[in-house]
Amino acid sequence: MIEVRNLVKDFGNNRVLDGIDQFIEKGEKIVVVGPSGSGKSTFLRCLNLLETPTSGEIYFQGEEITSPKVDINKVRRKMGMVFQHFNLFPHMNVLDNITFAPAHLKLMSKEEAEAKAEALLKRVGLIDKAKAYPNQLSGGQKQRIAIVRALAMSPDLMLFDEPTSALDPEMVGEVLEVMKELAEEGMTMIVVTHEMGFAKEVGTRVLFMDEGKILEDAPPEELFDNPKTDRAKEFLSKVLK
Amino acid sequence: MGFLGELQQKFTDDFIVKDRYMELVIGLRNTVTITAFALIIGISIGLVLAMFKIIAREKKDLKILDVIADIYITVIRGTPVVLQLMIWFYVVLAFAKDPIPVAILGFGINSGAYVAEIFRSGIQSIDKGQMEAGRSLGLSYWTTMRYIILPQAFKNVLPALGNEFIALLKETSVAGYIAVHDLTRGAYNIRNMTYDSFLPLIASATIYLVMVMIISSLLSALERRLRQSDRS
Numbered sequence: 072m073i074e075v076r077n078l079v080k081d082f083g084n085n086r087v088l089d090g091i092d093q094f095i096e097k098g099e100k101i102v103v104v105g106p107s108g109s110g111k112s113t114f115l116r117c118l119n120l121l122e123t124p125t126s127g128e129i130y131f132q133g134e135e136i137t138s139p140k141v142d143i144n145k146v147r148r149k150m151g152m153v154f155q156h157f158n159l160f161p162h163m164n165v166l167d168n169i170t171f172a173p174a175h176l177k178l179m180s181k182e183e184a185e186a187k188a189e190a191l192l193k194r195v196g197l198i199d200k201a202k203a204y205p206n207q208l209s210g211g212q213k214q215r216i217a218i219v220r221a222l223a224m225s226p227d228l229m230l231f232d233e234p235t236s237a238l239d240p241e242m243v244g245e246v247l248e249v250m251k252e253l254a255e256e257g258m259t260m261i262v263v264t265h266e267m268g269f270a271k272e273v274g275t276r277v278l279f280m281d282e283g284k285i286l287e288d289a290p291p292e293e294l295f296d297n298p299k300t301d302r303a304k305e306f307l308s309k310v311l312k
Numbered sequence: 313m314g315f316l317g318e319l320q321q322k323f324t325d326d327f328i329v330k331d332r333y334m335e336l337v338i339g340l341r342n343t344v345t346i347t348a349f350a351l352i353i354g355i356s357i358g359l360v361l362a363m364f365k366i367i368a369r370e371k372k373d374l375k376i377l378d379v380i381a382d383i384y385i386t387v388i389r390g391t392p393v394v395l396q397l398m399i400w401f402y403v404v405l406a407f408a409k410d411p412i413p414v415a416i417l418g419f420g421i422n423s424g425a426y427v428a429e430i431f432r433s434g435i436q437s438i439d440k441g442q443m444e445a446g447r448s449l450g451l452s453y454w455t456t457m458r459y460i461i462l463p464q465a466f467k468n469v470l471p472a473l474g475n476e477f478i479a480l481l482k483e484t485s486v487a488g489y490i491a492v493h494d495l496t497r498g499a500y501n502i503r504n505m506t507y508d509s510f511l512p513l514i515a516s517a518t519i520y521l522v523m524v525m526i527i528s529s530l531l532s533a534l535e536r537r538l539r540q541s542d543r544s
Contacts, residue, residue, distance in 0.1 A: 151448075154444065158439070159445075172451055
């Protein structure tokens, strides 16, 4: 599904990603953990080229998307992304937030897009908010809408960039619940998160990152119970208390 | 003759005799025409210059756009509008017979420099995440700019844009320098005919004031409408 070869990203003189190699298969649920500043968000943002890699290659469904010849807008239609701060469009109501991209890109008619949006909204329990504006919603509701907005494009891969980090604690559950359902349906997911419970329950593989490198790459039970590196041990002892 | 009687006589002389009120009517028409078209030109130029600056920040190899915008804004904001107007009419477009299109152009180009700064700050005030969200959905840079960023930026800058509109309306009062018969010049013409300054000047000032008040209230109404999505 997605392959990363020797990915390097510099911000000025600061090397944020230092040679990442990864192969992720269809249906995998990858959870990326690590201390802040370890490069995990940058890694995720490189995958849909929101950040331009300094060097290295990324292949998505067999196509080298880091090649300058690729139409990145087309590639991104197949990769949904959910942000820490939701990034809903405040001047559009919920329904327009969800239907704008698929309808504008003519992937479906306005009616089809609305029907799909309504079906998705029902699934996440927010059909009554279809006409509401983002500022009238709670954080948990906003994030569920943001997930629906990404899903409306029928992506093959979903990227989650700390989707619950900006939420009040009592709203984390409702968002994780939606993500779990999505995982159960077989969606390929890459999730940057601090929710270790989610990593254990949903993850098929956990990547531990530090200083721009993937230090550990193992199924969650192995990584959490038996970390190999001192850095991972130290990190996990702090977050798993 | 008492004060009131004198005033009545002056009023008749200034406005009624020989249909002198037409001086103000024609002047008002020209003032409104110049302001309206100059505003359209100013907003268009301002939007283009703002985009120059925004794009130059994202794409380092297009730094030249930033330089062009900076030169434009520096020159226009650094010189008096009345001189710019005279340079257009008496130098650059000296062949022009009708001063009104020249005034429209001159004020439009002048306003563009101020509007550019308004738009630039408005676009930059929109959270980076909005562009990222649009792009992550597969929308192009321009589609995201047009449908996601600019509508929000426009709403944010509407008060500043309204101030620019009002300033422009009042600034057109110097158009008389290039022989435009605007509202101010209309009052001045009556003064030359009747040797009365008081009523013509007060009358034209009052008309400006009423126009500004109307524009202000229309703008507040528009702002309230656009702000609907902000209520929580």
